Amino acid sequence: MTYSSEKFRIHEFTRSFLDGLIASTLKRCGYHIYTIWLFTFSDLKTIIFPSTAFGIINALAIFMEQSSSSPETLTQKYWQLLKTIPMILFWTWINLLPFAINNQRKPDAIQEDLLNKPWRSMPSGRISPEAAKRLMFTTYIFAIITSKILGNALHCLTLIALGFWYNNMRGADRCWVIRNLINAYGFICFASGAIQVAIGKDQAVSHLLGWWYCIIAGIVFSTVQIQDMYDQRGDKIRNRKTLPLVLGDAFSRWTIAVPMLIWCWLAPLLWSSSMSGFVLPVVVGLIITRRTEADDKRTFQLWNMWLVSVYLLPLVKAYENLS
Template sequence: MPSTVLVRSLFRHAWTLFLFTKSDIKTTLIPISIFAIASAPIHSASHVPHVVFWVWLHLLQFDVSNQLMDPDEDNHNKPDRPLPAKRISYRNATIMRWALVPLCWGLSALYSSYVLCASVALVAFTVIYDELHAHSGHFAVRNVVNAAGFASFELGSTLISGTDPSRFTSTMLLAISISAGIFATTIQAQDFKDIRGDSLIGRKTLPIVLPSVARPTLLVALLVWSLSLTHIWRLDFTTACTLIALSCFVGVRFVFLQGEKDDQISFYWYNVSLSV
């Protein structure tokens, strides 16, 4: 009986951790893991679990921090998350949020000082975004901090994926720089589906501040980046056409299919295009 209780308790805690990160598995964990494997390039398949776990642990650190900011909002929009579902108290979640920081840094230090620097940067951008309220500030600041955070994710995970976690390559740095630019100019794709909720709490996202230009400029940005990537990476004709067509498809969806449900679906397709 005691062993059964222990197993149930461990499973409950593990499921609580999963629920903190559930909504970002498709939007962050999968795209960044794919990015790291493609950009290193990966030295061995045995590196994949290291990459995925490093990204997930840092994602957990970010998500716990983010969900502590406004738990009342999740009571209405995402009641299955651990705080509104009463799976963990606000106090215990706060303790876990800060306990995860040295855990992330300790794991990163096992790989190299460069991975540790990426982890420190990611924690710093998390604090800026959440505790210093960049998430509720001007959309330009929000986009830049978002892009810097994603770049930190990509730097650490790509170093772990490669042959030597203490060595940069020109391909790696170019890929991360381009990716940061893409995020900084298109990450507003995640804000369309949240217009109603963001308006209620006073957030100044691009779709709220400049609703008439937010959608068409996203289409243009996606198309420009696709054409640029085709040139930079010297893609073959079929791959280039696939990338450009997918970007156009995503951008056109955002322009012509408006509404919370359609924007949610379009955001999923946006993440597919990022992975590609």
């Protein structure tokens, strides 16, 4: 065997080994990334996308009000906002992730997910409860660091406290009023945090839209029980005191329909909106209030769309002021 052929064989072996190592590493990384992704997949349409939409829409409204006399400045603001969209999505996701892990890692949560969502990371056996706990604490650190850099650490710390109350203190299980209250406060933390990322840390969003947060909190508090309508079997297994299990299915539907119909008209009125501001919230709201038990899961998705239509009101008002 010649020296050159031996060198060639060593080269081929090394290349094959490195290719296999890279492929194996990429496969493992892909597996773990997908495992992490599954923790938050169910909340894309309920938290991540609506909160991001709230941040973008209301930041646009703020920029339009602040730059109404300068089209050039407004254009610059648009480009600035466009660049922040990936960071808004990431901030929302990284703050949701540890909450979702904490919510899904307990034995009773795993049992519930075996019935309703067996594809999730815990019931499918992709990660152990101990590893999930370590991942949760790691992502808490990442969330705090990210929020500190972006200027909304208070939102992050509040979400951590709410998550502890909701999951560890079982605040979501013992009383439907407390459950709705935590949900409402959590929605506002995600939404206002998203705006803070969008407009930058030099402006205080509470001074700009403080009263609007109170309205959104009222809307969520009075209607968020819609998420409990389609999961009554799982909630009963975990002995949660959700509104449909405490007050009954039929009555609970009225507690959703009536507040939604009121907010459909009241929210645009509070913004002194023209008829254009009423159209989308009222139309989507009427569709939702006419849904039946068989439609509950899709109805919750429509509720999130309705909430985004309400989020549009400041932008509609800002556009009317420019016209």
